[in-house]
Amino acid sequence: MSADPFQAETQAGRLLLRFSGPLDTAAAVRHWEEAHRKARGAGAVTLDASGVTALDSGGAALLVSLAGPEAEWHEPTDATARGVLDRFRSGLGPPAAPQRHHHRHFRPITALGAWTVGRFRLLLARLDFFGEAAVTTAGLTAKPWQLRWSEVLRHLDEAGTRAFGLCLLIGTLFGVILAFQSSVPMRQFGAEIFIPQLVGISVTRELGPLLAGVVLAGRTGSSYAAELGTMRVNEEVDALRTMGLDPMAWLLVPRIVASTLVMPALSMVMNISAIIGMGFVMAGLGFPPIAVANQLEQWLSLGDLAGGLGKSAIFGLAIGYVGCRCGLNAGAGPRAVGDAATGAVVGGIISLVLLDGIFAVLFFRLGW
Template sequence: MLETVQEGERRVLRFSGTLDAEAAARDWAAAQDAARGAYVLDAAGVTRLDAAGAALLAALPGEPEWREPRDDAARAALRRFREGLAAAKPAPSPAPLPFVARIGAAAIGRATQWRDATAFLGETVLTGGTLALRPWRLRLAELLRHLDEAGMRAFPLCILLGTLIGVILAFQSSIPMRQFGAEIFIPQLVAISLTRELGPLLAGIVLAGRTASAYAAELGTMKVNEEVDALTTMGLDPMAWLVVPRVLAAGLVMPVLSLVMIVTGMAGMALVMASLGYPPVTVASQVRQWLQLGDLAGGLAKALAFGLAIGFIGCRAGLGAGRGPRAVGDAATAAVVGGIVALVVLDGVFAVLFFRLGW
């Protein structure tokens, strides 16, 4: 209950009884209006005080003369609230940087990320070389588990996509080739496209969507739960235990997935050619005539490089995850996006390399 009385030349704001959230909401505006000039804040009659009531008393303007509650519990609650308000305030937010300084800060941040990624790559290669010299230290069971998850469980998706891509390529290429009576060359076109380019690229996209995101989510969860720090505390190298088996598994399964994509794509193309009136013998003869072993070797070499890059990016995104609630999701997103970008960049590098080598 709030009363305003006059004692000589001073106004007294007298609170009594229970000062809880309901009373604070009722008397807040009146107390703010009455707290003008020099006044006395008399809370001696307060018998019960909660956080809302203490906030009402502490929020009154000016520097009044205090009369604390006579009740011990209410007096202790008010003192704790006032001491908390008087504690050190958090540091103010830094002033925004000028435009040129923001550009420099962004450049420095990007350079720091590239430096960390390069250091992570070097550590991965060094750990992999050490395990190659001491293969008994490699966790074979973990490697086989990742081979199953990244390879065997991706076979149905690769078979479906490969067949559909073969059918689509054959149908789409048959339309312009029919105008020149060149439908017989569809098997060569589809076979070379799948072997040299589309097979490894599509298998890489499948691996980036399935495996890189899984690596990032799993390692990101371990990072958030401080399991990676626990391994380091126990004297175990996280690179050897967590990163190398995953990167090695991704590199080993990619040529197999690429080969599955190529074979099923050719099977889909053969179905379309059969519908156009060309028997399987003719299709096989055309493929053998134009497709060379070097084409297959080049495609599988690209697939191996794609797999290693995707595995590395997935592990890097997972171990680089932050500590917040969105860390795992952001890591998975970064792994997929980074994996697909790496595929395109590496594909361009291989295209230039094969062109220079005349392959």
């Protein structure tokens, strides 16, 4: 540290105040009175701080207080010291004027236009995500050995095997309820023998895949969204991109493949359990199992079962996609994961209903 960073001398009628070396708070305190006393007694002052090598807020306060409106400045040449001096000067500036909150007048046309533009941008973002997911899935379908099959098996176990018990319970109860409710009007016409036909066709064609889809959306869709949303909040998805890994191929495709493959199995479990539940009701009404089996064999075709299972695979694809999209597009903050899981369940059920309506119209037109 320099022994005397301050020197004062007179040159051509001007007072030269020269500072050199580190000018910290301690040095500023030592020379504050002397420097100001000499500056007050001089007409013209030249302030030379070009030799200052280190500066803090105390030294900057000394230099700024000595620099009058007519003083000649030689600022520090050291970049760090000059930066400290500039920040100190900016802090002495006038306070920013308070922002005035202007009253916003309600303009229906402007609000409608802003809403329309926002919906259109959201649609473009979803189409962009769908296109990227479709291209990635198609690329891995052409090269199945690059797919992470261990992850596919793990999600098959979580989405399928662990959901069998719930599907058995719901299917059995639903078969019992549907058979009991059908028996009330059927009994008026003595047509209780046709209950297996009603329950079998309705379950295999519509209700089995639909109920299995609701179970998958509630369990697996929300799980996908919560897991991927947590990874998004923790910046693990960005870390994958930084390492050169595609999050679509690494995270999305195994989950979509698993949900697509597991849905026909869940739908089949739902169908069988509903028919078993209906069989209990028929036995209670006095119909032997052979009569129920004959009715199912006579009226239930393989096409009904195949149509329901094929439809359920599309349901699984949609549910997996919606869950992954909600998770990967989760925002920041503590509510992001919860919002993503809620959006996955709601979006999955809505997609189920829309797809089921499309398939109903398509099957009707095809006479299936």
